[in-house]
Amino acid sequence: MVNKDVGAAYAIARRGLGLKEAVPQNHKKLLQSLNIGVLEEPKDYVSQRVKKVALRKRHLREIDRLLLSLGSGP
Structure with missing residues (x-):
């Protein structure tokens, strides 16, 4: 397993070599399917459940x- 520092060094080196990282198609589909209602659910949950x-x-x-x-605003 690679720690975050080594991973960052790999990413910087790959960019320095001119290589580009592509976002996987399934990640793109997931991001496109999100809407503000889905993103607001964690706020409602925290407001109701967290006591402190x-x-x-x-x-x-x-x-x-x-x-x-x-970019969706609060």
Whole structure:
């Protein structure tokens, strides 16, 4: 098994050689099938299940950050 540092070094070396990584077709299909309703489900689950306020806020912030990075908005 390769740790994250060695994996990153491999990726950088492959890019340096001009090789490109292709996203597998099944991953593309999965990403295209996602909608905002599916992405909002974790927020609802965390809001209902996590009892500790600080932990709940942290998880909700992380989910919002992920949604923003995906371009779907909070």
